[in-house]
Amino acid sequence: MDFSLNEIQTMLADSVGKFIDNEYDFDTRQSYAGSDKGYSDAVWSMFAELGWTAVPFAEEDGGFGGGPPDTMVLMQSLARGLVVEPYLANIILAGGILKRTASAEQKDEWLQPVIAGELQATLAFNEPQARYDLANVTTTATRDGDAWILNGKKGLVLNGGTAELLIVPARTAGGAADRDGITLFAVDANTRGVSRNAYATVDGLQAAEVALDNVRVDDGRVLGEPGEGYPALDATIDDATLAVSAEAVGIMQVLTDKTVEYSKNRKQFGVPIGTFQALQHRMVDMLMACEEAQSLLVWSVMTRAADGDDSKRAVSSIKYLVGTKGRLVGEEAVQIHGGMGVTWELDVAHYFKRLTTIGQLFGNADWHLDQLASSPGT
Amino acid sequence: MHVTFSEEELAFQEEVRAFFRDELPDDIREAMDSGAELEPEMQIRWQKILFNKGWAGVNWPVEYGGTDWSPVQKYIFAREEGSANAPVVIPFGLRMVGPVIYTFGSDEQKKRFLPDILESNVWWCQGYSEPGAGSDLASLKMSADLAGDHYLVNGTKTWTTLGQHADWIFCLVRTSSDVARRQEGISFLLIDMQSPGVSVKPIILLDGTHEVNEIHFDNVEVPVENLVGEEGKGWTYGKVLLQHERTNSANTFRSEYRLRRLREQAARPVRGAAPLANDKNFMRRLAAVEVDLKALEYIELRTLAAVTSGKAPGPESSFLKIKGTEIHQAIDTLYMDAAGYYALPYNPGPGVGEGSETQSALAYFNFRKATIYAGSNEIQKNIIAKHVLGL
Numbered sequence: 001m002d003f004s005l006n007e008i009q010t011m012l013a014d015s016v017g018k019f020i021d022n023e024y025d026f027d028t029r030q031s032y033a034g035s036d037k038g039y040s041d042a043v044w045s046m047f048a049e050l051g052w053t054a055v056p057f058a059e060e061d062g063g064f065g066g067g068p069p070d071t072m073v074l075m076q077s078l079a080r081g082l083v084v085e086p087y088l089a090n091i092i093l094a095g096g097i098l099k100r101t102a103s104a105e106q107k108d109e110w111l112q113p114v115i116a117g118e119l120q121a122t123l124a125f126n127e128p129q130a131r132y133d134l135a136n137v138t139t140t141a142t143r144d145g146d147a148w149i150l151n152g153k154k155g156l157v158l159n160g161g162t163a164e165l166l167i168v169p170a171r172t173a174g175g176a177a178d179r180d181g182i183t184l185f186a187v188d189a190n191t192r193g194v195s196r197n198a199y200a201t202v203d204g205l206q207a208a209e210v211a212l213d214n215v216r217v218d219d220g221r222v223l224g225e226p227g228e229g230y231p232a233l234d235a236t237i238d239d240a241t242l243a244v245s246a247e248a249v250g251i252m253q254v255l256t257d258k259t260v261e262y263s264k265n266r267k268q269f270g271v272p273i274g275t276f277q278a279l280q281h282r283m284v285d286m287l288m289a290c291e292e293a294q295s296l297l298v299w300s301v302m303t304r305a306a307d308g309d310d311s312k313r314a315v316s317s318i319k320y321l322v323g324t325k326g327r328l329v330g331e332e333a334v335q336i337h338g339g340m341g342v343t344w345e346l347d348v349a350h351y352f353k354r355l356t357t358i359g360q361l362f363g364n365a366d367w368h369l370d371q372l373a374s375s376p377g378t
Numbered sequence: 379m380h381v382t383f384s385e386e387e388l389a390f391q392e393e394v395r396a397f398f399r400d401e402l403p404d405d406i407r408e409a410m411d412s413g414a415e416l417e418p419e420m421q422i423r424w425q426k427i428l429f430n431k432g433w434a435g436v437n438w439p440v441e442y443g444g445t446d447w448s449p450v451q452k453y454i455f456a457r458e459e460g461s462a463n464a465p466v467v468i469p470f471g472l473r474m475v476g477p478v479i480y481t482f483g484s485d486e487q488k489k490r491f492l493p494d495i496l497e498s499n500v501w502w503c504q505g506y507s508e509p510g511a512g513s514d515l516a517s518l519k520m521s522a523d524l525a526g527d528h529y530l531v532n533g534t535k536t537w538t539t540l541g542q543h544a545d546w547i548f549c550l551v552r553t554s555s556d557v558a559r560r561q562e563g564i565s566f567l568l569i570d571m572q573s574p575g576v577s578v579k580p581i582i583l584l585d586g587t588h589e590v591n592e593i594h595f596d597n598v599e600v601p602v603e604n605l606v607g608e609e610g611k612g613w614t615y616g617k618v619l620l621q622h623e624r625t626n627s628a629n630t631f632r633s634e635y636r637l638r639r640l641r642e643q644a645a646r647p648v649r650g651a652a653p654l655a656n657d658k659n660f661m662r663r664l665a666a667v668e669v670d671l672k673a674l675e676y677i678e679l680r681t682l683a684a685v686t687s688g689k690a691p692g693p694e695s696s697f698l699k700i701k702g703t704e705i706h707q708a709i710d711t712l713y714m715d716a717a718g719y720y721a722l723p724y725n726p727g728p729g730v731g732e733g734s735e736t737q738s739a740l741a742y743f744n745f746r747k748a749t750i751y752a753g754s755n756e757i758q759k760n761i762i763a764k765h766v767l768g769l
């Protein structure tokens with residue numbers, strides 16, 4: 001039994017930690033978030049140079065050969081800086097589909113540039129009507145000679161305004177919520193018929209609504225077998241769910257630390273507010289939420305890495321827990337910071353907003369609890 | 379990062395599992411599954427089975443007849459014990475006063491008391507709390523005044539669990555009130571329950587059970603040789619016990635056993651009605667407790683890994699106490715809600731309700747105690763606030 005990080009994980013955590021300490025303070029983060037693109041190209045290139053973008057890919061794909069524990073370490077470390085660079089969209093989502101489905105030529109064309117930080121990509125997995133059902137795909141792809149014609153709408157496409165490559169699940173067979181009949185297409189975002197309405201999300205990151213109007217896509221842009229895209233989509237979203245859960249745990253820990261620190265310094269009625277028992281017990285609840293979340297995260301990541309029967313259960317368990325306990329920690333952090341907690345100026349509010357955003361992604365707490373309630377149990 | 383046990387640990391786990399499977403008597407197993415409190419006879423019979431196997435003194439050093447197990451072995455034992463829903467030993471002798479005697483006691487005390495504790499020949503109870511001293515233990519008042527070769531003891535202990543069966547009681551008493559700190563002047567005294575002046579008065583709990591007592595001491599003469607260690611050091615000795623009391627209260631695998639049974643129960647139709655598993659709200663609550671329990675299991679494992687790598691167990695034991703008791707209570711609540719109307723009959727005898735249904739409300743009522751005893755959960759939060767958060 002051993003819960004310590006291995007040598008590579010320790011190095012990864014250290015190098016990300018140093019980067020955030022030295023080059024990514026809160027003001028810097030805010031300036032990147034407020035720029036036109038919503039992140040820094042220079043920082044993204046540096047991520048690639050340092051090999052962080054290669055973490056979850058096999059060595060034969062030019063990756064680092066990392067698994068869920070390595071991604072966990074990276075995401076939890078990035079969380080401390082509230083990093084806005086589109087790691088999730090490029091590496092976990094688009095990269096997750098490409099590594100599972102792309103042919104050797106397709107990997108050369110898209111996966112390598114993504115890992116090198118030269119191509120911005122994303123996965124347009126969600127549709128406006130789908131809520132959290134991945135199989136609810138009404139975007140259609142119909143045959144037209146040796147090409148396909150795509151029509152439909154994708155919602156809240158992360159990094160959707162900047163991405164040059166959109167991976168688009170579209171229905172080539174079956175009914176509106178069938179798992180069979182979903183085909184994955186690698187669509188150049190500049191293809192005629194693709195229109196994007198880009199916007200910021202409440203956490204300061206970027207997304208877009210994407211409309212596909214008679215978009216013509218070559219056969220060579222089909223990823224994997226036609227009609228069989230769902231398993232890769234599902235597995236990629238599970239990875240993404242674990243990744244943002246790790247990020248959430250990192251944020252919960254930051255918020256708890258900052259709140260405890262604040263309570264030791266902020267004086268009211270002549271004493272630090274941290275001396276009030278009413279607040280002490282609530283901060284203990286925050287700390288315990290962090291301990292629970294960290295412990296469950298370790299289980300979830302190890303269980304997902306082993307890829308056994310419990311894998312789905314592990315993913316839903318941690319997402320449910322960070323959904324509920326993350327909300328508790330976020331709300332309490334704001335409350336205990338008092339008036340300062342509700343200002344744009346203070347970083348606490350921005351951690352809170354990112355944590356809240358994560359709560360809504362890839363199935364909220366209610367949705368994952370439903371998965372657990374209807375599963376056969378342990 | 380991995381949670382696999384070593385070859386030796388796995389072999390040990392197999393041995394422990396087989397022991398619980400083969401040696402736990404059927405009548406005791408059934409009594410445990412019914413959810414009711416175990417009869418003292420069954421409790422002692424089981425502890426003697428453990429003794430005969432050499433597993434009574436889990437924490438004890440070999441020289442006193444203990445197992446000398448590693449932290450991982452103790453964890454495995456507790457895990458299998460919980461998974462088998464086997465009775466836990468009554469802690470007062472084997473887990474509490476025994477370790478105090480072999481750690482701080484004289485050679486005569488060791489010779490006189492330890493063998494009977496290990497063999498469960500003598501029933502011990504704990505005299506810590508007093509009517510005016512609950513969570514604030516240091517305010518205890520029971521006095522022990524030195525009078526030649528004995529102490530003259532006066533005062534009242536309360537919440538004394540199973541004291542009605544006890545042969546002996548270990549007490550924290552005040553031997554001096556002329557001290558700078560209240561914690562000084564407290565001593566650790568062993569008292570024969572047959573001594574003249576000792577009287578036991580039952581306290582009936584809200585579920586109707588006689589589990590705890592108030593014990594009065596009226597000019598009880600206690601020989602000085604029954605003082606453990608030094609006069610005035612009782613607080614230090616007593617604290618060692620409380621720490622243990624807390625780590626023991628997570629009970630993760632017993633909770634897992636109970637949740638697994640509840641899921642099985644929910645999947646079956648009861649009295650011709652649709653299975654409870656059709657009730658989404660109930661199943662959501664059940665699933666939420668399962669997630670909490672899995673988190674607790676890994677908090678416990680991470681703590682164990684830290685202890686194994688040489689770190690002392692610290693305030694984590696407070697986490698385990700808080701979460702372990704909260705989860706236990708949440709499961710009690712689920713059982714009661716699952717039983718519906720049949721939670722209501724009060725000890726109706728056979729033929730009413732199914733399985734543990736008619737015990738479910740009583741168990742729910744009874745176990746409200748868990749977040750109050752052994753340092754209430756609020757006290758545990760004070761400890762965490764002070765020692766972990768530095769507030």
